Amino acid sequence: MSSYNLETKCVQSGYEPKKGEPRVVPIYQSTTFKYDTSEQMGRLFDLEDAGYFYTRLQNPTNDAVAAKICDLEGGVAAMLTSSGQAASFYAIMNIAQAGDHIVCASAVYGGTYNLYAHTIKKMGVDATFVDPDCSEEELNAAFRDNTKAVFGETIANPALVVLDIEKFANAAHAHGVPLIIDNTFATPINCRPFEWGADIVTHSTTKYMDGHAAAVGGAIVDSGNFDWSAHADKFPGLTTPDETYHGIVYTEKFGKGAYITKATAQLMRDLGSIQSPQNAFLLNIGLETLHLRVPRHCENALKVAKYLKNHEKVAWVNTPALEGDKYYELAQKYMPNGTCGVITFGLKGGREASVKMMDSLKMVAIVTHVADARSCVLHPASHTHRQMNDQELLEAGVQPDLIRFSVGIENADDIIADVDQALAQV
């Protein structure tokens, strides 16, 4: 980890050109890499030497950008994935297999819920979803002998529940398993979960990190803090020989790099969800201004939230940034400098009024996206979460009339003016 401040890391980390090399991280638009002898290449396939041979496993552009994200989070190793979904999938499947179990906060992104509740279940991994506000006793009761990880989001999309990271970290560690945090909404600018006991961090880099809605991508970062060997019986994939690499043991050979090395050498090799180097290049440009954009998103979101709060047609406004919000205190603890640019609200006219208001917006667009420079809205019950019934929606913290408003970095007065004229149509 470099000693620079976050702002400097956003701009400088991950890539240091030598004499005469390109100043900007180049796009290594190459599937493969050249060697002089068969022996040299063979050593790469045995994980005896570090190096590039095929972009499905590793690419220098991706590694430079992953190193920047790693530095921002304060981790020891990181990798890029083709999407946030791939990151959430790999983060679990790197340490769980058929017959295992995970504990997950119930307020999570809809795609993550589907992945953990349904898709990995078909692969034999069960999930128990717990109310993020549950007591320590309730949380502890969710664990089983075969539990391998705990998962939650710093700020849940779209419920905007702030996770008590320390509470979840303590419970995970008491049961000898790591805490994995999806830090997409907070970004390392506002929260660094490793500082609160999280062991692994995942990202949908598609959101604020890219910030321009240009490229889908994901990332996994390892803090290096979880001692896999101390719980060797739970994590045989990391602590016993991998026959597909002549019996190497990841924890013995790679130490703190074991988790990311295994995810790259085994999961990426076999499942192949690498981020394209082109997308990694775009992501890196986004990262260079992350520290400038995130505070502006937060500032604008607070202005819009305050405007909505005072509007007669608005039933409720939800953002942990607003004093009086249920999660305000937790947000102050974990994210004293700001939360995120996403807020939610509902109208007194209910679901129908919400849809009418959205349809009347002129600048703010209806898109299946959050967290990019342009303001946008979405109605989760009709869009991202439409596979859930009302009960599941409420458990995920999503009211049926909820509008998710991703406040962009335009002039706040223009955003408010658009919302104002749309509310007048309702």
Ligand SMILES: *Cc1c(COP(=O)(O)O)cnc(C)c1O
């Ligand atoms: C969007 C999102 C994901 C999924 O990421 P993709 O890049 O769309 O695959 C995961 N977690 C959170 C919090 C998200 O907002």
